[in-house]
Structures are given as C-alpha cells and as structure tokens.
Amino acid sequence: MAELESSKALSALLNGIAQCTFYRNPDITEELLQRELYPEMPEQDFRSLLDRMRGLLKSVVSADMDLNQLEAFLTAQTKKQGGITSEQAAVIAKFWKNHKAKIRESLITQSRWDNSLKAMNWRVDLKSQSRLADQVNAPVAIVEMELGKNGQAAAHTAHPSCVRRPFCPARYLSARSGVSLGRTLNFCAWSLTRPQSA
Numbered sequence: 001m002a003e004l005e006s007s008k009a010l011s012a013l014l015n016g017i018a019q020c021t022f023y024r025n026p027d028i029t030e031e032l033l034q035r036e037l038y039p040e041m042p043e044q045d046f047r048s049l050l051d052r053m054r055g056l057l058k059s060v061v062s063a064d065m066d067l068n069q070l071e072a073f074l075t076a077q078t079k080k081q082g083g084i085t086s087e088q089a090a091v092i093a094k095f096w097k098n099h100k101a102k103i104r105e106s107l108i109t110q111s112r113w114d115n116s117l118k119a120m121n122w123r124v125d126l127k128s129q130s131r132l133a134d135q136v137n138a139p140v141a142i143v144e145m146e147l148g149k150n151g152q153a154a155a156h157t158a159h160p161s162c163v164r165r166p167f168c169p170a171r172y173l174s175a176r177s178g179v180s181l182g183r184t185l186n187f188c189a190w191s192l193t194r195p196q197s198a
Helices: 002-021 030-037 043-063 067-079 086-111 169-175
Strands: 116-126 139-148 158-162 184-191
Touching: 002 030, 002 043, 002 086, 030 043, 043 067, 043 086, 067 086
Parallel strands: 158 184
Antiparallel strands: 116 139, 139 184
C-alpha cells in the first residue's frame, strides 16, 4: 500500500514538473507540489527529489527518447550510486509513454515565432504598365505569403509592394516586423530579366 501511494505521489510530481517546466503553467509551484504531495518530507529532501526528477525528465525530453532508449537510460540510472529505484524508473517510464506526444507538441509550439508562415504561393506575370517603357512586358515573379499566429485563421487581405532586389524572406519579414498578424502579403520578388549592360 505504501509503495502504491509512493508511486502515485511520484507520478503527480512528474505531472507537476511537466506543467511548470514544459507547459509553462504559472499556477504550479514547487511549494504547492511539496505541500500537496510530500507534506511530511523535509524541504531539503524534497528539493533533492525534485531536482533529480526534473533533471531526468529534461534528459528524456531533450533526447526525445523512444521506449527502448528510455528503458536503457532508466536501467543505467538505477545502477548508478545515488540513482533512482526500479519503482521510480517504472513510474517515469509510464509517465513518458503517456505524455511524450503532448510534451513534444507543447515544446514545438513554444519554439515557433508568433508570426509563422501559413501558406505561400507564387506565379510569373508580365508587367502591363510601368513608369519605365523598357519594363513593360518584362516577366516578374509574384510571391504571396500568408502570415498568422498558430491556431488562428488568417484574413486574406492583399498588401502589394514591390521589392527591387533579389527576394530574401528573412530580410523582408524582419524589415516589415510591424505587419499585423493574419495578413496575406503580395509583393514583387524580382524581375526575371537581366539588366542591360551599358
């Protein structure tokens, strides 16, 4: 019975570590975890347990371990002096099996920029009007980029602007960092004709 309670407390501790470390939940604090899960444990012992479990979980997450890698890793940890017990290894393995996909998805979402590229289309057009006569009927590449926040539908508003140098998405987007989210941007990327030599 005591072993079952210990496994439940450790599983809850791993959930708490995941909430504050990988899901960025500000409501889960170390004090809350100790008060709710290990109220009888001295603070120094709890801190040691917490740091050990957090370190193990970070190692597993950063390596994105499959179940075979996890088993080898946990077996090595049980054999280390001052390592974990086989019961703790079993709880960690079960936790990772159940939470791997959610933790991975959360980390991927957090690592994306707020503005992300949702879609991109391009085409080649001929200029029918220009201030310069020699640019009429010159082929031009048109690139359409749709920017938006993850999980947000982007509005399809066109904002034409012509860039008169070879297209560099990073330079263009950094130069236009004031563009609101959820817009479709149309702009001329570059002229496909070579400048005539003098």
